[in-house]
Amino acid sequence: MALPTVVITDPLAxxxxxxxxxxxxxxxxxxxxxxxxxxxxxxxxxxRLTSGPTPPGQTTFIAVVSFEKAVELTLVAQVESAPRxxxxxxxxxxxxxxxxxxxxxxxxxxxGTAQGTGASKWGLxxxxxxxxxxxxxxxxxxxxxxxxGPFFTPENGLINPPEHTAVDIEVVERGPVLHHxxxxxxxxxxxxxALKGKTFSIDWRFTYGTPYFTRNYRVDEFRxxxxxxxxxxxxxxxxxxxxxxxxxxxxxxxxxDGTRYRSGDPYxxxxxxxxxxxLASTDRSPTEKFRIFxxxxxxxxxxxxxxxxxRLFSTWEGALPDTDIRASLDRITAASHVRxxxxxxxxxxxxxxxxxxxxxxxxxxxxxxxxxxEYHPERNRAMIWWTSEASGAFQIVQRRQSGWVNWGSNGENxxxxxxxxxxxxxxxxxxxxxxTAVADQLETPPLVTTV
Numbered sequence: 322m323a324l325p326t327v328v329i330t331d332p333l334a335x336x337x338x339x340x341x342x343x344x345x346x347x348x349x350x351x352x353x354x355x356x357x358x359x360x361x362x363x364x365x366x367x368x369r370l371t372s373g374p375t376p377p378g379q380t381t382f383i384a385v386v387s388f389e390k391a392v393e394l395t396l397v398a399q400v401e402s403a404p405r406x407x408x409x410x411x412x413x414x415x416x417x418x419x420x421x422x423x424x425x426x427x428x429x430x431x432x433g434t435a436q437g438t439g440a441s442k443w444g445l446x447x448x449x450x451x452x453x454x455x456x457x458x459x460x461x462x463x464x465x466x467x468x469x470g471p472f473f474t475p476e477n478g479l480i481n482p483p484e485h486t487a488v489d490i491e492v493v494e495r496g497p498v499l500h501h502x503x504x505x506x507x508x509x510x511x512x513x514x515a516l517k518g519k520t521f522s523i524d525w526r527f528t529y530g531t532p533y534f535t536r537n538y539r540v541d542e543f544r545x546x547x548x549x550x551x552x553x554x555x556x557x558x559x560x561x562x563x564x565x566x567x568x569x570x571x572x573x574x575x576x577x578d579g580t581r582y583r584s585g586d587p588y589x590x591x592x593x594x595x596x597x598x599x600l601a602s603t604d605r606s607p608t609e610k611f612r613i614f615x616x617x618x619x620x621x622x623x624x625x626x627x628x629x630x631x632r633l634f635s636t637w638e639g640a641l642p643d644t645d646i647r648a649s650l651d652r653i654t655a656a657s658h659v660r661x662x663x664x665x666x667x668x669x670x671x672x673x674x675x676x677x678x679x680x681x682x683x684x685x686x687x688x689x690x691x692x693x694x695e696y697h698p699e700r701n702r703a704m705i706w707w708t709s710e711a712s713g714a715f716q717i718v719q720r721r722q723s724g725w726v727n728w729g730s731n732g733e734n735x736x737x738x739x740x741x742x743x744x745x746x747x748x749x750x751x752x753x754x755x756x757t758a759v760a761d762q763l764e765t766p767p768l769v770t771t772v
Contacts, residue, residue: 324348324396327357330768331390335758337767339385339425339530341499343370344394344769350380352399353496357384360393366403366529367396368498383499385529406497406529414446414461418490421500424530426749427451430502431464433487437638441484442467443504450532450750453702457570463561463725465747466523468538470557470737471547475650477511478636478643485509485637493524500527508540509637515545533705533748533763540741548736549658555713556739557731560704560747564724570697571704571726573674574685574717577692577760580671585681586716587660588734591653596630599641599649610640654734661733674698677719686733687715692760695719695728696753703752704728707763708745713738 325346331337355367367382375381386392410420413429420429426448433443439462440446446464449456458464471477486506494501504523508516519541526535544553562570574580600615607615614633632638634646641649668688674696677685687693691711696703706728714732718725730739746763 326396326772327394328770328772329386329388329392329394330770331388332768333758333761333765335762336387336389337762338387338532339528340387340762340767341383341385341526341528341531342394342767342769343381343383344771345375345379345381346396346771347379349378350396350399352401354400354403355382356397356400357394358397359386359388364397365394366400366406366497367394368494368496370494370499372493372501383528385498385531387530403497407500407527414440416487417446419500419502420447421527422451423500423527423534425451425532426527426534428527430490430525432490433484435485435487437484437632437635439463439484443486443488443506448749450702453750455702457562457564459565460563463563465560465562466525466536466558467561468521468523468540468556468558469729470731470735471513471543471545471552471555472508472511472516472519473557473631474547474735475634475654476545476547477513477516478646478650484632485635488523498529501525511636513545515543519543532750532759533746535744535746537744538739538741548732548734550736552737554741555737556741557729557735557737558739558745559727559729560706562704562726564726566724567721568724569678569719569721569726570724571695571702571719572676572678572697572699574677574687574695574719575671575674575693575756576687576690577757578690580675580685580687580690581668582671582675582685582687583666583668584685585666586684586686586718586733587666588653588657589682589684591657591660592630595649595653596633599633608640610638614640657734675717677717678721683720683722684716684718687717689713689738690715692757692764693728694752694756694760695726696756698753701751701753703748703750703756703759705748705752705756705760705763706745707747707760708739708743710740710743712743 367384370381412420429447434441442464444464444466488504488506491503510517521540524537712730716729718727
């Protein structure tokens with residue numbers, strides 16, 4: 322039997338690096354791994370996919386190839402093992418599900434512990450490019466991949482679900498070319514009946530040597546009102562990064578066709594002011610949990626871990642009576658709504674990168690986009706996001722006082738803006754000068770035909 326040949330062509334100009342390619346052949350082939358040979362004689366490992374729809378009488382593989390313009394792959398033979406590929410490493414966190422060396426990234430996926438602290442979050446709690454060797458999440462107290470609104474909102478009285486719930490992780494595919502994991506979780510109930518009992522799943526895909534990874538969020542259908550607006554099946558996805566006080570991982574934000582944004586975060590200012598007043602108040606008999614928060618939130622509030630503000634107002638924590646939480650958050654919400662609609666924060670348009678840490682509150686709210694980037698020009702590092710559907714807004718924070726950086730798919734007052742089910746591809750590397758070309762590649766995969 323003549324083994325099939327796959328032709329891969331790139332509709333874009335440029336060089337693809339370890340691009341994942343999925344193809345189906347009209348034959349039932351045995352085994353999990355095959356080798357293929359390119360037209361130039363390079364050997365490529367192909368991993369058979371065991372999940373997903375493959376019609377009877379066919380076999381589906383995934384491989385990674387580096388090429389420019391076009392490349393052919395011809396299947397050669399079944400093999401028992403691969404000489405190279407994704408490898409598991411030694412985990413750092415107690416709740417780690419897996420530590421992976423993908424050949425490009427070194428990352429750790431955690432299940433979370435539901436203890437209500439920064440270190441309790443599920444998601445990626447360590448992440449670095451192997452060549453650069455810099456962990457973008459060294460403390461383990463922040464995470465890439467959490468989703469928040471509409472559940473993470475004052476209206477729902479539930480703060481930070483990634484800290485207050487754990488996930489189960491299903492292995493969908495695991496081989497030298499592809500690791501595919503599926504997180505399963507339930508959002509704890511808050512105050513809003515429309516958001517109770519909701520479950521979610523998140524698919525994560527990592528391929529060997531690829532400078533990006535892919536994820537997709539699914540949540541039970543919902544409709545509620547956040548920030549006075551109807552929200553139907555939209556969420557806030559938040560990717561956090563840290564470097565320690567006085568430094569930041571990224572110093573600029575930019576959208577693909579230019580950035581239209583407003584500076585400052587009245588909501589955060591009102592929240593911080595209220596926290597300060599509550600901590601200084603002597604008009605209450607403090608609970609033991611309140612005393613703990615008071616001891617943690619000392620000195621410069623801007624340098625504190627931002628999650629501590631939210632946790633003080635969480636019914637889950639019990640630091641304050643529910644009546645005090647509700648009254649405080651009602652005041653914060655009303656005041657921040659008024660301030661957000663004042664005319665003293667004009668929309669600004671920038672063609673280049675926006676220096677977010679120079680903005681009031683070290684925060685900007687950017688308009689709709691599908692391709693965005695945060696980068697550090699001096700260190701030539703860039704994190705690029707492509708979403709298959711545009712998010713209606715973004716909250717970007719680059720706070721030097723605490724060293725915390727955030728990419729969030731929400732508008733002002735925690736209003737979520739990313740449609741559920743949207744695919745997200747996230748690339749990281751020395752892409753400051755060519756980030757738009759990388760974003761185009763994330764958006765437009767190669768064409769694959771079998772001959």
